[in-house]
Amino acid sequence: MTDDRPTPTPPPRDGFSDPTLRTLREHSGTTEMDAPEPVIAGQTDIGLQRERNQDQYLVTELDRTLRIVGSSFEVPDGSSVVSRERNYLLAVADGIGSHSRSELASAVAIDALAYHALSILPWLPNNTRPSQEVLESFSQGLRDAVVDAQNHLRKVAARKGLGESVGTTLTVAYVVWPALYMVHVGDSRGYLMRGDTLQRLTRDHTMAEALKERGFPDTHPRFGHILTNAIGGGDADVSVDLTAAELEPGDILMMCSDGLSGQVSEEVIAAKLAELRQGRAPQELCQELIQLANDAGGDDNCTVVIGRF
Numbered sequence: 001m002t003d004d005r006p007t008p009t010p011p012p013r014d015g016f017s018d019p020t021l022r023t024l025r026e027h028s029g030t031t032e033m034d035a036p037e038p039v040i041a042g043q044t045d046i047g048l049q050r051e052r053n054q055d056q057y058l059v060t061e062l063d064r065t066l067r068i069v070g071s072s073f074e075v076p077d078g079s080s081v082v083s084r085e086r087n088y089l090l091a092v093a094d095g096i097g098s099h100s101r102s103e104l105a106s107a108v109a110i111d112a113l114a115y116h117a118l119s120i121l122p123w124l125p126n127n128t129r130p131s132q133e134v135l136e137s138f139s140q141g142l143r144d145a146v147v148d149a150q151n152h153l154r155k156v157a158a159r160k161g162l163g164e165s166v167g168t169t170l171t172v173a174y175v176v177w178p179a180l181y182m183v184h185v186g187d188s189r190g191y192l193m194r195g196d197t198l199q200r201l202t203r204d205h206t207m208a209e210a211l212k213e214r215g216f217p218d219t220h221p222r223f224g225h226i227l228t229n230a231i232g233g234g235d236a237d238v239s240v241d242l243t244a245a246e247l248e249p250g251d252i253l254m255m256c257s258d259g260l261s262g263q264v265s266e267e268v269i270a271a272k273l274a275e276l277r278q279g280r281a282p283q284e285l286c287q288e289l290i291q292l293a294n295d296a297g298g299d300d301n302c303t304v305v306i307g308r309f
Contacts (some may be wrong), residue, residue, distance in 0.1 A: 035126045035177030036249050038088065040304035041283035045290045047259055048298030054168075055257050055303040056106040058114060062087040064123065072142065085126045089117050089174040091307050092188045094257040096230055100255030101160070105153055105168040109231045112152040113172060116145035124176040138269045142183045143240045145172060145236060146231070151233045167232030171255055175307075184241045186230050188303075189261050191253040191269070192245060198270035201243045204258075205229035216280045251278055256289075259302030263293040273306070282306040 046053040064083040068075055091110050095102030121141045124130060130138070149170060157166050169186025182190050187204040203209060207226040211217075229239050247253075252273050260269070272285055272292075285306040293302045 002034045005138060009080065035086070036309055037086075038175075038307045038309045039282055040090065040307035041129055041281070041286050042090075042092075042304070043286040043290060044303040045294070045301065046104070048294055053301045054103040054104055054106055055259065055301040056091075056093045056095075056103070056110050057255075057303050058061050058089070058091040058110050059305060059307075060089045060114065060117075062089060063247070066216050072101075080233065082188075085123075086177075087124065088173075088307070089114065090173040090175075090255060090307065092169075092171050092255045092257055092303050092305055093231075093260075094169040094186065094188050094301070094303070096169065096186075096227060101162050102168070104160075104162070105157070105166045105232055106170075108153045108156050109149040109170050112149040113145050113170070116141075116148050117174070121145065121174075124179070126177040126240050135225055139181065139242055139244070141229050142172070142174060142181055143242060146172070146185060146240045147238060148181050150231050150238045154236075155260070157232060164232075167227075168179070169227070169232040169257070173255060175247065175253075175306075175309075177309075180247050180253070182243045182245075184243070185238055186227055187261075188257045189255065190243075191254045191256075192247075192264075192272060193254065193273050194248065194250070196264055196270070198273065200214045200266070201245065202241065205239075205241075215276075247309050249309060250277075253307040253309065255305045257301060257303040259298075259300035260289055260293050260304055262300060263298075263302070264289065264295040267293065276306075282308055 008096050040059050042049050042057045042059050044053060044055045044057055046192055063086050066081040068077060068079045070077050091113060093106035093109050095106040122138055124138060169188040171184045171188040173190060174181045184202040185205065187206050190201040192199050192201055205228050207228055210228055231238060254273060272289055275285060289304050291304045
Protein backbone atom coordinates (compact mmCIF):
# COMPACT_ATOMS: atom_id res chain seq x y z
CA MET A 1 0.00 0.00 0.00
CA THR A 2 1.06 3.56 -0.65
CA ASP A 3 1.38 5.79 2.37
CA ASP A 4 -0.43 9.03 1.45
CA ARG A 5 0.20 10.68 4.77
CA PRO A 6 2.15 13.96 4.49
CA THR A 7 5.79 13.74 5.33
CA PRO A 8 6.34 15.58 8.63
CA THR A 9 8.54 18.63 8.46
CA PRO A 10 11.65 18.06 10.56
CA PRO A 11 12.24 20.64 13.29
CA PRO A 12 14.87 23.21 12.51
CA ARG A 13 18.33 22.42 13.77
CA ASP A 14 18.28 25.36 16.15
CA GLY A 15 15.48 23.68 18.12
CA PHE A 16 12.66 26.18 17.44
CA SER A 17 9.60 24.80 15.64
CA ASP A 18 7.66 28.07 15.60
CA PRO A 19 8.86 30.10 12.56
CA THR A 20 7.68 33.32 14.23
CA LEU A 21 10.20 32.92 17.04
CA ARG A 22 13.47 34.75 16.69
CA THR A 23 16.36 32.35 16.94
CA LEU A 24 19.85 32.80 18.28
CA ARG A 25 21.04 32.89 14.69
CA GLU A 26 18.72 35.82 13.93
CA HIS A 27 19.63 37.58 17.15
CA SER A 28 23.36 37.23 16.55
CA GLY A 29 24.85 40.67 16.12
CA THR A 30 21.52 42.42 16.72
CA THR A 31 21.87 46.08 17.61
CA GLU A 32 18.36 47.35 16.82
CA MET A 33 16.44 49.24 19.49
CA ASP A 34 12.80 49.81 20.27
CA ALA A 35 13.75 53.08 21.95
CA PRO A 36 15.17 56.08 20.10
CA GLU A 37 18.93 55.93 19.91
CA PRO A 38 20.33 59.07 21.55
CA VAL A 39 23.25 61.15 20.40
CA ILE A 40 25.38 62.07 23.42
CA ALA A 41 28.58 64.08 23.68
CA GLY A 42 30.67 65.66 26.40
CA GLN A 43 33.61 68.00 26.75
CA THR A 44 35.66 69.55 29.55
CA ASP A 45 37.94 72.59 29.55
CA ILE A 46 40.38 74.05 32.07
CA GLY A 47 39.04 77.59 31.61
CA LEU A 48 41.15 80.73 31.73
CA GLN A 49 41.94 81.18 35.42
CA ARG A 50 42.81 77.74 36.81
CA GLU A 51 46.11 75.87 36.69
CA ARG A 52 44.50 72.42 36.72
CA ASN A 53 41.26 70.92 35.46
CA GLN A 54 39.47 69.33 38.41
CA ASP A 55 36.36 68.41 36.38
CA GLN A 56 35.65 64.92 35.08
CA TYR A 57 32.82 63.51 32.98
CA LEU A 58 31.72 60.11 31.77
CA VAL A 59 29.32 58.99 29.03
CA THR A 60 28.63 55.24 28.88
CA GLU A 61 26.29 52.86 27.10
CA LEU A 62 25.41 49.64 28.91
CA ASP A 63 24.04 46.59 27.14
CA ARG A 64 23.71 42.88 27.74
CA THR A 65 25.71 40.54 25.53
CA LEU A 66 25.69 36.75 25.36
CA ARG A 67 28.82 35.34 23.70
CA ILE A 68 28.40 31.82 22.35
CA VAL A 69 31.27 29.52 23.28
CA GLY A 70 29.71 26.41 21.81
CA SER A 71 26.23 25.10 20.96
CA SER A 72 24.20 22.85 18.66
CA PHE A 73 22.63 25.95 17.06
CA GLU A 74 23.60 27.06 13.58
CA VAL A 75 25.63 29.88 15.02
CA PRO A 76 29.43 30.06 14.77
CA ASP A 77 31.29 29.79 18.04
CA GLY A 78 32.35 33.22 19.22
CA SER A 79 29.19 34.91 17.92
CA SER A 80 27.51 37.46 20.16
CA VAL A 81 23.84 37.84 20.90
CA VAL A 82 23.27 41.50 21.77
CA SER A 83 20.22 42.64 23.68
CA ARG A 84 18.11 45.28 22.00
CA GLU A 85 17.95 47.17 25.29
CA ARG A 86 20.41 49.91 26.10
CA ASN A 87 20.91 51.76 29.35
CA TYR A 88 22.93 54.97 29.52
CA LEU A 89 24.98 56.35 32.39
CA LEU A 90 26.17 59.97 32.27
CA ALA A 91 28.14 61.66 35.03
CA VAL A 92 29.76 65.02 35.78
CA ALA A 93 32.02 65.65 38.78
CA ASP A 94 33.82 68.79 39.88
CA GLY A 95 36.71 68.41 42.34
CA ILE A 96 36.53 70.89 45.21
CA GLY A 97 38.99 72.52 47.54
CA SER A 98 42.37 74.11 47.05
CA HIS A 99 44.18 70.79 47.21
CA SER A 100 46.38 70.18 44.18
CA ARG A 101 44.94 66.68 43.79
CA SER A 102 41.25 67.59 43.80
CA GLU A 103 41.02 66.32 40.23
CA LEU A 104 41.75 62.88 41.67
CA ALA A 105 38.65 63.17 43.85
CA SER A 106 36.35 63.67 40.87
CA ALA A 107 38.01 60.82 38.97
CA VAL A 108 37.79 58.41 41.91
CA ALA A 109 34.11 59.21 42.49
CA ILE A 110 33.14 58.60 38.86
CA ASP A 111 35.24 55.44 38.69
CA ALA A 112 33.55 54.02 41.79
CA LEU A 113 30.14 54.95 40.45
CA ALA A 114 30.76 53.28 37.07
CA TYR A 115 31.94 50.09 38.78
CA HIS A 116 28.82 50.01 40.94
CA ALA A 117 26.54 50.54 37.92
CA LEU A 118 28.23 47.75 35.98
CA SER A 119 28.56 45.23 38.78
CA ILE A 120 25.77 45.81 41.30
CA LEU A 121 22.80 47.73 39.93
CA PRO A 122 19.95 45.51 38.67
CA TRP A 123 19.24 45.61 34.94
CA LEU A 124 16.04 47.39 33.97
CA PRO A 125 14.71 46.64 30.46
CA ASN A 126 13.51 49.46 28.20
CA ASN A 127 9.84 50.19 27.59
CA THR A 128 8.62 48.34 30.67
CA ARG A 129 6.83 49.25 33.88
CA PRO A 130 8.78 47.59 36.68
CA SER A 131 6.98 46.90 39.93
CA GLN A 132 7.16 49.48 42.68
CA GLU A 133 9.36 47.13 44.66
CA VAL A 134 11.86 46.87 41.80
CA LEU A 135 11.88 50.64 41.29
CA GLU A 136 12.49 51.27 44.97
CA SER A 137 15.33 48.76 44.94
CA PHE A 138 16.85 50.35 41.83
CA SER A 139 16.52 53.87 43.26
CA GLN A 140 18.15 52.77 46.49
CA GLY A 141 20.90 51.14 44.43
CA LEU A 142 21.66 54.47 42.78
CA ARG A 143 21.88 56.16 46.16
CA ASP A 144 24.09 53.33 47.40
CA ALA A 145 26.37 53.88 44.39
CA VAL A 146 26.97 57.48 45.51
CA VAL A 147 27.58 56.37 49.10
CA ASP A 148 30.07 53.79 47.79
CA ALA A 149 31.81 56.57 45.87
CA GLN A 150 31.97 58.59 49.10
CA ASN A 151 33.49 55.69 51.05
CA HIS A 152 35.93 54.83 48.28
CA LEU A 153 37.13 58.42 47.99
CA ARG A 154 37.75 58.68 51.72
CA LYS A 155 39.81 55.47 51.64
CA VAL A 156 41.86 56.65 48.65
CA ALA A 157 42.44 60.06 50.24
CA ALA A 158 43.63 58.43 53.48
CA ARG A 159 45.90 56.00 51.63
CA LYS A 160 47.50 58.75 49.55
CA GLY A 161 47.74 61.21 52.43
CA LEU A 162 45.53 63.78 50.69
CA GLY A 163 43.77 64.88 53.85
CA GLU A 164 40.05 65.02 54.56
CA SER A 165 39.36 68.26 52.69
CA VAL A 166 39.61 66.71 49.21
CA GLY A 167 36.17 66.23 47.73
CA THR A 168 33.95 66.50 44.66
CA THR A 169 30.47 67.17 43.39
CA LEU A 170 28.73 64.32 41.56
CA THR A 171 25.71 64.50 39.26
CA VAL A 172 24.62 61.30 37.54
CA ALA A 173 21.91 60.52 35.00
CA TYR A 174 20.86 56.90 34.41
CA VAL A 175 18.55 56.45 31.42
CA VAL A 176 16.42 53.34 30.99
CA TRP A 177 14.14 54.43 28.18
CA PRO A 178 11.85 56.16 28.76
CA ALA A 179 12.78 56.58 32.43
CA LEU A 180 15.43 59.00 33.65
CA TYR A 181 16.91 58.72 37.14
CA MET A 182 19.23 61.46 38.38
CA VAL A 183 21.26 61.32 41.58
CA HIS A 184 23.02 64.42 42.71
CA VAL A 185 25.43 65.81 45.29
CA GLY A 186 26.91 69.33 45.18
CA ASP A 187 26.40 72.18 42.71
CA SER A 188 26.95 70.63 39.31
CA ARG A 189 23.62 70.59 37.51
CA GLY A 190 21.25 68.50 35.42
CA TYR A 191 18.71 70.02 33.01
CA LEU A 192 15.91 68.65 30.86
CA MET A 193 14.73 70.61 27.83
CA ARG A 194 11.37 69.74 26.29
CA GLY A 195 10.12 71.95 23.53
CA ASP A 196 11.28 75.46 24.39
CA THR A 197 11.23 74.89 28.15
CA LEU A 198 14.45 74.29 30.07
CA GLN A 199 13.86 72.70 33.47
CA ARG A 200 16.52 72.28 36.12
CA LEU A 201 16.34 68.81 37.66
CA THR A 202 18.82 69.41 40.48
CA ARG A 203 19.15 71.90 43.30
CA ASP A 204 22.47 73.41 44.29
CA HIS A 205 23.79 72.15 47.62
CA THR A 206 25.21 75.55 48.53
CA MET A 207 24.87 78.02 51.37
CA ALA A 208 23.14 80.46 49.03
CA GLU A 209 20.49 77.90 48.07
CA ALA A 210 19.95 76.91 51.71
CA LEU A 211 19.40 80.55 52.67
CA LYS A 212 16.93 81.02 49.81
CA GLU A 213 14.96 78.02 51.00
CA ARG A 214 14.77 79.68 54.43
CA GLY A 215 13.40 82.90 53.00
CA PHE A 216 16.59 84.91 52.46
CA PRO A 217 16.76 85.32 48.67
CA ASP A 218 19.34 88.14 48.65
CA THR A 219 22.64 86.62 49.72
CA HIS A 220 26.26 87.52 49.17
CA PRO A 221 27.66 85.98 45.94
CA ARG A 222 30.34 84.14 47.89
CA PHE A 223 27.65 81.98 49.51
CA GLY A 224 27.02 80.49 46.08
CA HIS A 225 30.47 78.90 46.23
CA ILE A 226 30.16 77.38 49.71
CA LEU A 227 28.99 73.77 49.40
CA THR A 228 26.79 72.27 52.11
CA ASN A 229 27.00 68.74 50.70
CA ALA A 230 29.71 66.94 48.72
CA ILE A 231 31.44 63.62 48.13
CA GLY A 232 34.34 63.61 50.58
CA GLY A 233 35.12 67.12 51.74
CA GLY A 234 35.71 66.04 55.33
CA ASP A 235 32.22 64.71 56.04
CA ALA A 236 31.65 61.03 56.79
CA ASP A 237 28.05 61.19 55.57
CA VAL A 238 26.60 62.36 52.28
CA SER A 239 23.03 63.36 51.43
CA VAL A 240 21.89 62.17 48.00
CA ASP A 241 19.08 63.77 45.99
CA LEU A 242 17.23 61.53 43.55
CA THR A 243 14.93 62.78 40.80
CA ALA A 244 12.93 60.60 38.39
CA ALA A 245 11.34 61.74 35.13
CA GLU A 246 9.87 60.17 32.00
CA LEU A 247 11.57 61.13 28.76
CA GLU A 248 9.89 61.74 25.42
CA PRO A 249 11.36 61.55 21.90
CA GLY A 250 13.00 64.89 21.16
CA ASP A 251 13.96 65.62 24.77
CA ILE A 252 17.39 67.10 25.46
CA LEU A 253 19.36 66.28 28.59
CA MET A 254 22.24 68.51 29.67
CA MET A 255 24.59 68.20 32.62
CA CYS A 256 27.30 70.66 33.54
CA SER A 257 29.69 71.83 36.22
CA ASP A 258 29.29 75.28 37.75
CA GLY A 259 31.95 76.54 35.38
CA LEU A 260 29.09 76.82 32.87
CA SER A 261 26.08 77.58 35.08
CA GLY A 262 28.03 80.25 36.98
CA GLN A 263 29.01 82.09 33.79
CA VAL A 264 26.20 81.55 31.28
CA SER A 265 22.52 82.26 31.94
CA GLU A 266 19.86 79.58 31.58
CA GLU A 267 18.21 81.67 28.85
CA VAL A 268 21.37 81.54 26.75
CA ILE A 269 21.82 77.82 27.47
CA ALA A 270 18.22 77.12 26.36
CA ALA A 271 18.72 79.09 23.13
CA LYS A 272 21.85 77.09 22.37
CA LEU A 273 20.22 73.73 23.10
CA ALA A 274 17.33 74.62 20.81
CA GLU A 275 19.83 74.57 17.93
CA LEU A 276 19.93 70.77 18.24
CA ARG A 277 16.56 70.74 16.48
CA GLN A 278 18.15 72.60 13.58
CA GLY A 279 20.59 69.79 12.95
CA ARG A 280 23.43 70.93 15.17
CA ALA A 281 25.51 68.17 16.75
CA PRO A 282 25.74 67.85 20.56
CA GLN A 283 29.54 67.92 20.36
CA GLU A 284 29.48 71.29 18.60
CA LEU A 285 27.17 72.76 21.23
CA CYS A 286 29.35 71.46 24.07
CA GLN A 287 32.26 73.34 22.53
CA GLU A 288 30.24 76.50 21.98
CA LEU A 289 28.80 76.57 25.49
CA ILE A 290 32.29 76.19 26.94
CA GLN A 291 33.49 79.02 24.70
CA LEU A 292 30.66 81.22 26.01
CA ALA A 293 31.82 80.47 29.56
CA ASN A 294 35.37 81.40 28.66
CA ASP A 295 34.23 84.56 26.90
CA ALA A 296 32.47 85.53 30.14
CA GLY A 297 35.75 85.25 32.06
CA GLY A 298 36.49 81.52 32.24
CA ASP A 299 36.85 81.76 36.01
CA ASP A 300 36.48 78.01 36.54
CA ASN A 301 36.90 74.66 34.82
CA CYS A 302 33.90 73.98 32.61
CA THR A 303 32.32 70.65 31.69
CA VAL A 304 29.23 70.01 29.56
CA VAL A 305 27.45 66.76 28.62
CA ILE A 306 24.53 66.92 26.16
CA GLY A 307 22.23 64.10 25.05
CA ARG A 308 19.49 64.34 22.40
CA PHE A 309 16.86 61.59 22.67
